[in-house]
Amino acid sequence: MDDDSRSPEDENLTNPLVARRKKLEAIEALGIDPWGGRFENRQPIGQIRDRLAEVIYQTEEGIDHPLPDFDSQPDDFNFRQWKADQGKGALIGPMVRAAGRIMLHRDKGKLHFIDLQDMTGSIQLMVGKKQVGDDWAIVEQLDMGDLIGVDGKLGVSNTGELSIFAEQIHFLTKTLDPPPEKHHGLTDPELRQRMRYVDLVHTDGVMETFLARTRIVRSIRETLAGRDFIEVEGPTLHSIAGGAAARPFTTHHNALDIDLFLRIALELHLKRLLVGGIERVFELGRVYRNEGISPKHNPEFTMLEVYEAYGDYTTMMDLTEACITDAIEAKGEGKGEEVSYLLPWKETTIDFTPPFARKTYDELFAEHAGVDPHDAEAVMQLAKEIGFATEGKHPDVIKNEVFEEKVEEALVGPIFVTDYPASICPLTKRKRDNPAVAERFELFVQGMEVANAYTELNDPDLQQKLFETQLDGLSEEDSMAKMDHDFIRALRNGMPPAGGLGIGIDRLVMLLTNSQSIREVILFPLLRPEH
Numbered sequence: 001m002d003d004d005s006r007s008p009e010d011e012n013l014t015n016p017l018v019a020r021r022k023k024l025e026a027i028e029a030l031g032i033d034p035w036g037g038r039f040e041n042r043q044p045i046g047q048i049r050d051r052l053a054e055v056i057y058q059t060e061e062g063i064d065h066p067l068p069d070f071d072s073q074p075d076d077f078n079f080r081q082w083k084a085d086q087g088k089g090a091l092i093g094p095m096v097r098a099a100g101r102i103m104l105h106r107d108k109g110k111l112h113f114i115d116l117q118d119m120t121g122s123i124q125l126m127v128g129k130k131q132v133g134d135d136w137a138i139v140e141q142l143d144m145g146d147l148i149g150v151d152g153k154l155g156v157s158n159t160g161e162l163s164i165f166a167e168q169i170h171f172l173t174k175t176l177d178p179p180p181e182k183h184h185g186l187t188d189p190e191l192r193q194r195m196r197y198v199d200l201v202h203t204d205g206v207m208e209t210f211l212a213r214t215r216i217v218r219s220i221r222e223t224l225a226g227r228d229f230i231e232v233e234g235p236t237l238h239s240i241a242g243g244a245a246a247r248p249f250t251t252h253h254n255a256l257d258i259d260l261f262l263r264i265a266l267e268l269h270l271k272r273l274l275v276g277g278i279e280r281v282f283e284l285g286r287v288y289r290n291e292g293i294s295p296k297h298n299p300e301f302t303m304l305e306v307y308e309a310y311g312d313y314t315t316m317m318d319l320t321e322a323c324i325t326d327a328i329e330a331k332g333e334g335k336g337e338e339v340s341y342l343l344p345w346k347e348t349t350i351d352f353t354p355p356f357a358r359k360t361y362d363e364l365f366a367e368h369a370g371v372d373p374h375d376a377e378a379v380m381q382l383a384k385e386i387g388f389a390t391e392g393k394h395p396d397v398i399k400n401e402v403f404e405e406k407v408e409e410a411l412v413g414p415i416f417v418t419d420y421p422a423s424i425c426p427l428t429k430r431k432r433d434n435p436a437v438a439e440r441f442e443l444f445v446q447g448m449e450v451a452n453a454y455t456e457l458n459d460p461d462l463q464q465k466l467f468e469t470q471l472d473g474l475s476e477e478d479s480m481a482k483m484d485h486d487f488i489r490a491l492r493n494g495m496p497p498a499g500g501l502g503i504g505i506d507r508l509v510m511l512l513t514n515s516q517s518i519r520e521v522i523l524f525p526l527l528r529p530e531h
Helices: 016-029 045-049 079-086 129-139 189-194 196-202 206-225 267-275 313-331 361-369 376-386 395-406 460-471 476-482 485-492 505-513
Strands: 056-059 064-066 089-092 095-107 111-118 121-128 147-156 162-173 250-253 258-262 280-288 300-309 342-345 348-351 357-360 415-421 434-445 448-455 498-504
Touching (some): 045 121, 089 147, 206 313, 206 505, 267 485, 313 434, 313 448, 357 361, 395 415, 448 505, 498 505
Parallel strands (some): 121 162
Antiparallel strands (some): 056 064, 095 147, 300 498, 342 348, 415 434, 434 448
16 A cells, blocks of 8 residues: 555556556546546445345246245255246346445456445446446456446346346546455554545445444434433633543634633533523533543543433433433444344443443442452552552542552443542532532443443532642642633522533443444544654
């Protein structure tokens, strides 16, 4: 896939880049635009394949015979013999028009077999010299990867393969770079992500993963709309990097001469809308965090945040289950498969059958860390054994570091982890009977946090105090950058009690499509500069 920067005239004609350029010139010499144009009334190949039942075998006596069910025939089934047994005749099928990319091209002299692929599937073309007439000159210039259109009759080859028997060929686009080898494709992960346009075409399963992602995202929107949630678009440029503990990307607005931040969360603007009377609101969009890259992290990712007035974190658990189970049902849309909540993951499976398990933070801490979560001395000792620095840290911060190390990876799930230490949840309402516990849950699946939800804090004085505590120890410059005074002012205008939910869409898609890296479900992940 090297860049063709050399003159074709200087190259040996066996160079595939040069050979493709020669065919480009030959197509132009035929008076054909090698870059094509509008091609109307084409039918998606997937829909054409669904028309197999319209193909019949008609004998000379005019008797119509439906074709046999090829899938149920024995391995030694001979379609040619089957036709002979019905009597002399011919296949009768509908005229169809398709367009796509050449994925396989077998030259058998006066008959060419071409596998044509679009985003809905692939189909074989049988292209005979006699049948296409003058268009045979185009067929002789075809290469793997070229884009063509075809008009012809739908039928079945003697081997029982659904095929289009071409009558006209239309040249639509010349491909100047040769595709990767058919049986190897792009194998280097970074090259696949950098050249996603090639990966989508030539790597099995990639197109389906991203189509599944689209169906999942569409399903989530439909689930929320069906519950009367209003979708909005908040600003992506913020004057304050708030709503999460993360390092932002910074930029500068020249006209106002101010520094701005790419948003690290959607939360604070959506809560302002709760104050404004939009009682059920959500945004599904990109957020940006200037942090590391890993199989679970990309600096630019897709987040869903939802807020419901007069709800709480248990309301959000029910909503989370609905979003995920509806997405599972939508993921296989159009494939005719029976819905199963048991999905493959690596060498195992994940059972998404609702309701999901629910356990408290402390229950899971005791179960997997092996110490009493209320025994601060035991927790401190375990942290030191793990190798964590403990000096100057709040006991709950140390406890949560142990939780992340010892508990999270053991959470196969899906499981809602509920009731976190209040001191590490500055935006969360406390339990009335236990102010040390926050009404918060995180949903874990296979050790990954997928969703995070709160009973939202709406006390402006307490919120300001918690913000100040959270920012304690930062420089004055950082404190001013992150203290959102307007948000406190909004709360003073009265935000209704509410439940709030955040779902990491990329991680959810990973789990529902059995993808082991977040880069496999982001079309264009951030990559180091190409050398």
